[in-house]
Amino acid sequence: xxxxxxxxxxxxxxxxxxxxxxxxxxxxxxxxxxxxxxxxxxxxxxxxxxxxxxxxxxxxxxxxxxxxxxxxxxxxxxxxxxxxxxxxxxxxxxxxxxxxxxxxxxxxxxxxxxxxxxxxxxxxxxxxxxxxxxxxxxxxxxxxxxxxxxxxxxxxxxxxxxxxxxxxxxxxxxxxxxxxxxxxxxxxxxxxxxx
Numbered sequence: 376x377x378x379x380x381x382x383x384x385x386x387x388x389x390x391x392x393x394x395x396x397x398x399x400x401x402x403x404x405x406x407x408x409x410x411x412x413x414x415x416x417x418x419x420x421x422x423x424x425x426x427x428x429x430x431x432x433x434x435x436x437x438x439x440x441x442x443x444x445x446x447x448x449x450x451x452x453x454x455x456x457x458x459x460x461x462x463x464x465x466x467x468x469x470x471x472x473x474x475x476x477x478x479x480x481x482x483x484x485x486x487x488x489x490x491x492x493x494x495x496x497x498x499x500x501x502x503x504x505x506x507x508x509x510x511x512x513x514x515x516x517x518x519x520x521x522x523x524x525x526x527x528x529x530x531x532x533x534x535x536x537x538x539x540x541x542x543x544x545x546x547x548x549x550x551x552x553x554x555x556x557x558x559x560x561x562x563x564x565x566x567x568x569x570x
Contacts, residue, residue: 380431384484385424388435391494393422393501400506410458411509417442418509420501421461425481434481436471437497439505440464441512443530450529450561465526466518473504524550525558532565541567 386407394404397420402409411418421438428434438461446465447454455463471480480500482493511517519527528543544562548555548569562569 379428381428381433381484382424384431384490385422385433385435387490388482388484388494388497389422391491392498393494396498396502405458408458408460413513415443415445415515416465416513417444417459418512419459419461419464419467420505423461432483432485434483436469436479436481437501437505438467438469439473439508440467441509441518443515443518445533446526446529449533449565450526466512466522468508470500470504473508474500523547525554525561529561532567537567540565541569545569 389407394409397404397409397411400411402411402418402420407422407424409420419438419440419442421440422435423438424435425433440459440461441464442459443465444454447459447463451463453463461467469479471478474480482497484490484493515530519530522530524543524547528540528547531537531539531543541562544558544567547558551558559569
């Protein structure tokens with residue numbers, strides 16, 4: 376956590392209502408990131424300050440993600456040793472993309488903004504949009520429908536459906552040609568013939 380003036384204000388927004396709310400939902404806090412552990416996945420909520428923040432004014436947003444460790448073990452050489460950060464997640468979103476209007480959302484902390492009122496607003500938005508999204512993403516089928524085909528192929532492989540994994544890997548070659556070498560190498564490493 377940062378000790379700048381705006382960092383302290385953002386931390387106050389987090390601590391006032393958001394952190395207690397997420398704790399009541401089963402999350403544990405580490406800095407500005409919150410984790411909720413399940414049998415097969417981890418829910419992640421992260422508060423991200425803008426890199427342009429300065430002085431005592433600035434803005435922040437909420438990132439949300441779901442992390443499936445068994446899937447990451449199969450394809451991610453950079454997976455974390457401990458709890459994942461939001462950017463490690465199997466699938467992630469910004470809160471604004473879950474809200475009405477589907478636009479990026481950054482909350483502003485101006486000179487006269489009340490941290491307490493803003494915390495209430497942010498907590499309500501997290502409750503109304505992030506928590507339901509995380510509940511949906513507890514179903515691997517929902518995740519598979521939203522991830523790139525390569526990751527969906529890894530899910531299929533983990534489920535023991537090598538035929539489906541092969542189909543999705545072939546599709547992923549067209550979806551992301553820039554990653555073709557990685558896709559082919561992963562297929563070879565897992566005994567899947569893409570010819």
